[in-house]
Amino acid sequence: MDRYGHLCVGIDPHTYLLEKWNLPVSAVGAHEFGLRIIEKLENRVGIVKPQVAFYERFGASGFKVLEDVFEAARAAGLIVIADVKRGDVGSTLEAYSEAWLTPGMPLEADAMTINPYQGFDTFRPPLEMTEKYHKGLFVLAATSNPESASVQTARRVRGSQEGRTVAGGIAARAARWNREHSDGRTKGSVGVVIGATVDLEMLDIDVDDLATEPDTPILAPGFGHQGANFADVRRIFGKSADNVIVTSSRAMVEDGHDGLDRAIDTQLATLETAFA
Numbered sequence: 001m002d003r004y005g006h007l008c009v010g011i012d013p014h015t016y017l018l019e020k021w022n023l024p025v026s027a028v029g030a031h032e033f034g035l036r037i038i039e040k041l042e043n044r045v046g047i048v049k050p051q052v053a054f055y056e057r058f059g060a061s062g063f064k065v066l067e068d069v070f071e072a073a074r075a076a077g078l079i080v081i082a083d084v085k086r087g088d089v090g091s092t093l094e095a096y097s098e099a100w101l102t103p104g105m106p107l108e109a110d111a112m113t114i115n116p117y118q119g120f121d122t123f124r125p126p127l128e129m130t131e132k133y134h135k136g137l138f139v140l141a142a143t144s145n146p147e148s149a150s151v152q153t154a155r156r157v158r159g160s161q162e163g164r165t166v167a168g169g170i171a172a173r174a175a176r177w178n179r180e181h182s183d184g185r186t187k188g189s190v191g192v193v194i195g196a197t198v199d200l201e202m203l204d205i206d207v208d209d210l211a212t213e214p215d216t217p218i219l220a221p222g223f224g225h226q227g228a229n230f231a232d233v234r235r236i237f238g239k240s241a242d243n244v245i246v247t248s249s250r251a252m253v254e255d256g257h258d259g260l261d262r263a264i265d266t267q268l269a270t271l272e273t274a275f276a
């Protein structure tokens, strides 16, 4: 974060955004959308998060242009977080991690989002790849959408005792993994996704634990369109704010290509004040 900053711009070529940018609603339009965003970010913003779904919907041609978008982002010196939210039995998850984390593969990214619904222990293959190739994982813990609460606030039962919430348990497992594999690093390679819109207390997420070295990075969606305010990052994440990647997609690009310049300047200035 010292090198790349806290701001991450999401590349989500929604249909209405392609239309607003006067681009065709096709893989070609999604390609151009991604490249134009990357061009604006170079030397100003350090991290991008392409939302793979908006490319996947165009099938093979969508994946082909996504490869180019990743390549352009890498060439511009950006960190690429592939928002793919994959999860499965370990052996299948291994293939997903080969696709998204292995150097030289067409869809290689720096980090991927991953879904723990089938159990944290299915992550062994991607965790090993993360260590081997110096990549990152962001595990969904407390997602920004309001519908998530019914699953993520549920408490586990340990014998006759009520245990942690699902979200709190996942976050604690990620922090534990980082501590057990710290290797002298100040930040772990396993991060968590925690929406900026959630109630951390209700979810029983221990932000102090996430801020215990090696810190657990937090990928925080929900800023902008989903209602969280960029200026509130420290209030929301407390001790862990310094580990937060503030990510926003629609709000950055809704005013078109020129509006993106203004949005970048505004949000960089807001975050500079917030982190001062």
Ligand SMILES: O=c1ccn([C@@H]2O[C@H](COP(=O)(O)O)[C@@H](O)[C@H]2O)c(=O)[nH]1
Pocket: 010, 012, 051, 083, 142, 143, 144, 145, 193, 194, 195, 221, 222, 223, 224, 225, 226, 247, 248, 249, 250, 251
């Ligand atoms: O909990 C989550 C996890 C991922 N997302 C993704 O982030 C962006 C948010 O887009 P905005 O336009 O800034 O709302 C999108 O790609 C989601 O799939 C999330 O919103 N919440």
